[in-house]
Amino acid sequence: MKAPGGRAPGDSPLDGEALRMIRQRSLFMARRLGYPVDVSLPLLTDRGVLRDKDEVVDRMLALDAVIACASGMPPEIASDWVSEIGITGSLSPSEARVLEGRAEDVPAGLLDRMEALWALGWASSLFRALDYARICGPELAMIFGELDDARDVRALRKRSRLRRHEEVLSACDLARCLHRGVEIAARKRMSLPGKVQPNVILERRKALEWLLGEEEWDEVFVGA
Known part of the structure; x- marks a missing residue:
C-alpha cells in the first residue's frame, strides 16, 4: 500500500537519471522566471526521506504561532494556544524563546516564515500551487488565521495530505536553482532576478529541505 503523499514502502530513492531530468526541468523553469542558472550546481540527493x-502539520502550526507573534500577538497568548493544541514539543529552540518571551525583540524576519508556511501548506495539499513568480496568497490567512482550538487543528490534520515525494523533491530542486540564481546576480552586481524578493526563495527552500531531510528546523542549511 502506498502511503498518501509519500513513496510505497520499500521503494528506492530516485536514481541519477531521474534526478538529472528533474534538474533539466528546474533549469528550464528558472530561465523562464528570469534567473541566471548554474549548470554545474550539484544535483539534489534523494535520501528517500519524506x-x-x-x-509536517505540527511544523506548520509552530510556524503559525511565531508568525502570529511577529504580527503583534503577545507571546503568552501564542504560548497558551500552542499548549492547548499540544505542540509545545514541536517548537524549535529559537521559536520556544520567542513564545517564552525570552527574545528581547520578536525578530522581524519571522514574518518571512509565511513563505515557509506556504511551501509546507502546498506540500500538504492545502494550496494548489507553489508559484515562484508570486508571494504567498490570501489563502494562507484563510486557513491558518482561523485555527482557534484543538478541534480546528484536528480538522486541519484530516484535510492535509502530503504530495508525492517526487513532486516535493522537484519543487525543492527548483528552489535550489533559483537560490543559486540570486547568488549569481549578487556576485555579478546584476539586478535582482525574478518577480519576488530573495527571502521568498530562501524561506520556501528551507521548508522543502526540512521536509526532505532529517535535520531539526533550526539546523536546516540552505547554502547553495
Missing part, C-alpha cells in the same frame, strides 16, 4: 504528515 516527513510524516503529523510532523
Whole structure:
C-alpha cells in the first residue's frame, strides 16, 4: 500500500537519471522566471526521506504561532494556544524563546516564515500551487488565521495530505536553482532576478529541505 503523499514502502530513492531530468526541468523553469542558472550546481540527493504528515502539520502550526507573534500577538497568548493544541514539543529552540518571551525583540524576519508556511501548506495539499513568480496568497490567512482550538487543528490534520515525494523533491530542486540564481546576480552586481524578493526563495527552500531531510528546523542549511 502506498502511503498518501509519500513513496510505497520499500521503494528506492530516485536514481541519477531521474534526478538529472528533474534538474533539466528546474533549469528550464528558472530561465523562464528570469534567473541566471548554474549548470554545474550539484544535483539534489534523494535520501528517500519524506516527513510524516503529523510532523509536517505540527511544523506548520509552530510556524503559525511565531508568525502570529511577529504580527503583534503577545507571546503568552501564542504560548497558551500552542499548549492547548499540544505542540509545545514541536517548537524549535529559537521559536520556544520567542513564545517564552525570552527574545528581547520578536525578530522581524519571522514574518518571512509565511513563505515557509506556504511551501509546507502546498506540500500538504492545502494550496494548489507553489508559484515562484508570486508571494504567498490570501489563502494562507484563510486557513491558518482561523485555527482557534484543538478541534480546528484536528480538522486541519484530516484535510492535509502530503504530495508525492517526487513532486516535493522537484519543487525543492527548483528552489535550489533559483537560490543559486540570486547568488549569481549578487556576485555579478546584476539586478535582482525574478518577480519576488530573495527571502521568498530562501524561506520556501528551507521548508522543502526540512521536509526532505532529517535535520531539526533550526539546523536546516540552505547554502547553495
